[in-house]
Amino acid sequence: MAKYKVISLFSGGMGLDLGLDSTGHYELVACVEKEKVFCDTIRVNIAAGKVNPNLKVFEGDISNLDPADVLAAVGLKPGEVDVVVGGPPCQAFSTAGKRESVQDPRGTLLWQFLRFVEYMQPKFFLMENVRGLVSAALSHRPIAERPENGGPELTDDELPGSVLRQFSHDLQSIPNAAYHFDVFEVNSVNYGAPQIRERVIFIGNRFNMQVDFPNPTHGPAAAIKPQSDLFGGRSLQPWATLRDAIGNLREDDPVVLDFSPRKKSFLSLVPPGANWRSLPIDLQMESMGKAWHAKGGRSGWWRRLTFDLPCPTLVTMPNHASTALCHPTETRALSLKEYARIQEFPDDWEFSGTVSERYRQVGNAVPTRLGKVAGEVVAACLDIMKAREWRAFPNVPDAFRIVYIQSHVRTRQWFKDGQTIVWEDGGETENAQYTPNKTQRRTRKIA
Numbered sequence: 001m002a003k004y005k006v007i008s009l010f011s012g013g014m015g016l017d018l019g020l021d022s023t024g025h026y027e028l029v030a031c032v033e034k035e036k037v038f039c040d041t042i043r044v045n046i047a048a049g050k051v052n053p054n055l056k057v058f059e060g061d062i063s064n065l066d067p068a069d070v071l072a073a074v075g076l077k078p079g080e081v082d083v084v085v086g087g088p089p090c091q092a093f094s095t096a097g098k099r100e101s102v103q104d105p106r107g108t109l110l111w112q113f114l115r116f117v118e119y120m121q122p123k124f125f126l127m128e129n130v131r132g133l134v135s136a137a138l139s140h141r142p143i144a145e146r147p148e149n150g151g152p153e154l155t156d157d158e159l160p161g162s163v164l165r166q167f168s169h170d171l172q173s174i175p176n177a178a179y180h181f182d183v184f185e186v187n188s189v190n191y192g193a194p195q196i197r198e199r200v201i202f203i204g205n206r207f208n209m210q211v212d213f214p215n216p217t218h219g220p221a222a223a224i225k226p227q228s229d230l231f232g233g234r235s236l237q238p239w240a241t242l243r244d245a246i247g248n249l250r251e252d253d254p255v256v257l258d259f260s261p262r263k264k265s266f267l268s269l270v271p272p273g274a275n276w277r278s279l280p281i282d283l284q285m286e287s288m289g290k291a292w293h294a295k296g297g298r299s300g301w302w303r304r305l306t307f308d309l310p311c312p313t314l315v316t317m318p319n320h321a322s323t324a325l326c327h328p329t330e331t332r333a334l335s336l337k338e339y340a341r342i343q344e345f346p347d348d349w350e351f352s353g354t355v356s357e358r359y360r361q362v363g364n365a366v367p368t369r370l371g372k373v374a375g376e377v378v379a380a381c382l383d384i385m386k387a388r389e390w391r392a393f394p395n396v397p398d399a400f401r402i403v404y405i406q407s408h409v410r411t412r413q414w415f416k417d418g419q420t421i422v423w424e425d426g427g428e429t430e431n432a433q434y435t436p437n438k439t440q441r442r443t444r445k446i447a
Contacts (some may be wrong), residue, residue, distance in 0.1 A: 003027040004382055005355065007120065009062060009086030009113055013351065013361035014051070014083055015343055016128060019371015021051065025379035026083070029074040030056040032065060038361060040352035041237065048350065055173055062112045067119040079177075081122040087129060087366055088113050110163070115169055117204070120175045123385065124378050127202040128366050131185055134200055134402060136163040161446070168400045168446050171204065180397050182211045183446075185407040186370065192215035192237070193369035194245035195311045195342050198407045201374050207385050208393040213377060215441065216406055224435060241306035242328065246338045254335035257359050259319045264331050266302050270442045272328045272389060273306030275299060291322065300324060304336075311342050314361040344368040399445040406440050 003374050004026050010018050011031040020026045028051065033039050039059040045051055058065060071077060088109040110133075117125050138157040145151040156162060164183070171179040181204030188197040191214075203211045219236035259267060266287045270278050276288060279302065285292050290302055300323040305311060307328045318325035318333040325334045334342075339362040340349065351358040 004082035004379065005029050005074075006078075006082055006083045006085055007074070007077065007116075007122070008032065008033075009084065009116060010088050010109070011042065011086070013041060013345075013365040014045075015345065015365030015368050016087060016126075016371040017051075018345065018349075019366070019368040019373075020083075020126075020375035022368065022372050023379060024234045025382075026375065028052050028055055028057065028113050029076075030070050031060055032058045032070065032086075032374060034059070034061050037353035037357045041350065041361060044104045044350050044352055048348075050346070050349065053284040058390040062109070062116075067116045070116075071120060072242070072280055076397065078119060079123075081120045082382060084113075084117055084120055085126040085128060086113055086123040087127065090234065110167065111170075114138050114167065117171075118174045118177075121174075121206065123205065123207070123390070125179070125181075125202070125204045126374055126378055127204075128370065128374075129200050129202070131198050131200050131407065134164060134183065134185065135160040138162045138166060151324065164400075164446055165404075177206045180208055180210070181205070182213075183400070183402040184213040185402065185404045186213065187216075187407045187409055188370050189239050189310045189409060190218055190406055191369055191373050192218050192240055193310075193344060194242060195314060195367060196409050197313045197367055197370075198409070199366065200369060201370065203374070203378060203381075205381065205385075206392070207390070208396050209381060209385070210397045210401075211381055213266040213405060214373065239310050241307060241309055242305055242311045242342070245311065245341045245344075246333045246334075247307060249338060249341060251335060251337055254337060255355055255358070256333055256335045257317060257355055258333050259324070259326070259331075263319070263321055263324075264303045267304060267324065267326050268331045270302050270326070272304055273308070275303040275324075276301040287321070294385040298322070302326075304328060314339060314342060316360045316361075318359065339363065402444050402446060404442040404444075 006017075006020060006028045007030045008028060009032045011017060011033040014031075017028055017031070021028060031042055033042065036059060039057055042051075042055070042057050046053060046055055046057075071081070113127060137160055139155065140150070141154060141158045143149065147153055169180065171181060181202055184201045184203070186199060186201055188199065189196055201213065203213075205211065217237060218239050220239055223339060266279065266283065269283070276284055276298065279287070291298060291301065300312070301321060302306045303312070303324045304326040305328050312325070314325070315323050318339070326332070327334060336351070336358055337353070339359060340351075341347075343362055343365050344367060345362070345365075353361070395408050
């Protein structure tokens with residue numbers, strides 16, 4: 001059976017693409033990626049026979065690339081591409097750090113994705129991003145200047161969600177190919193990945209088809225029994241843990257972007273599953289400086305992981321004091337291979353570049369598990385439309401939807417009633433849980 005043809009934008013380390021490929025439904029025919037080292041990774045794996053040997057790699061700034069040239073290189077015309085996929089760089093929309101929305105030039109990459117969709121007119125598109133995109137505004141107003149602090153009322157462009165409202169308007173305005181899309185707030189851990197990673201998945205199509213995303217298949221051990229009937233009577237499997245991902249991994253010469261001796265001196269005192277709160281007060285203050293006086297955002301300080309739970313969200317560098325990803329039983333940062341295992345890259349997948357560049361490729365990647373789940377969803381929809389001989393549904397959905405699917409995972413408590421909550425891996429782990437989420441699924445419309 002012929003596979004559906006895919007063109008990938010902002011391909012990075014290919015996590016999303018590998019997820020799609022693992023379904024067996026797709027043929028990746030072209031990748032577009034700006035960073036040379038990422039393209040080197042793609043090329044070395046093509047040469048090793050791990051992806052389509054005829055895959056065309058376009059290295060360069062997408063803003064300077066004509067989508068017509070990409071189509072010509074793979075022998076396709078507008079409307080013949082089955083799926084355009086990609087994850088436009090998301091720093092401008094992230095809720096972590098300074099948020100600049102589309103005033104930051106990186107934010108315009110969302111519209112570069114739209115430019116390719118408009119020209120190529122794929123049957124479907126699949127886009128992923130950070131959850132902050134859902135609430136992002138086209139124009140950022142500093143908090144000190146907002147109405148609650150004496151400033152004038154927010155303009156339409158300054159209202160939360162104005163980015164998605166404008167994006168949806170522009171999608172519907174594409175000549176002869178208006179697109180409907182659905183937005184899904186999901187978490188990779190709920191679908192069997194060994195990592196807590198919240199993402200937003202966009203699935204668009206030009207057939208007036210309302211797409212849905214599957215309910216979680218996995219859940220926290222403490223919630224398995226009570227949640228077994230919440231999703232249509234299906235029982236959930238336990239979340240995959242860090243032990244599932246790396247417990248059997250043995251490396252003779254691991255590649256590690258490691259902690260400094262000073263950082264190790266503090267981490268050596270932290271037991272598995274704990275963080276800075278397990279240190280004596282004087283060492284907390286000495287090691288954290290001004291951050292010790294902050295009110296929030298400190299759970300990653302001097303964090304030692306536990307084998308008994310899923311891994312927290314991977315970052316681009318595991319050895320920062322404030323976002324530490326320390327091995328459960330060894331006082332070192334997670335190795336590059338462990339990083340790749342947690343993102344579920346194939347064990348034989350090769351990464352090019354310096355050590356820090358390789359970590360960045362893995363840390364920034366879309367979990368391959370989410371690519372696989374989303375790929376199965378889109379393939380099923382393509383099969384339906386193919387059986388209809390690509391005839392659009394007569395009724396246009398009344399609105400674009402944002403569907404929350406239990407994406408927010410409440411972390412375990414590090415500190416409660418004056419006590420630091422810790423546990424030993426492999427020992428008594430009744431406290432090694434994440435709090436069950438009360439809201440399983442919620443749908444709202446993009447106004």
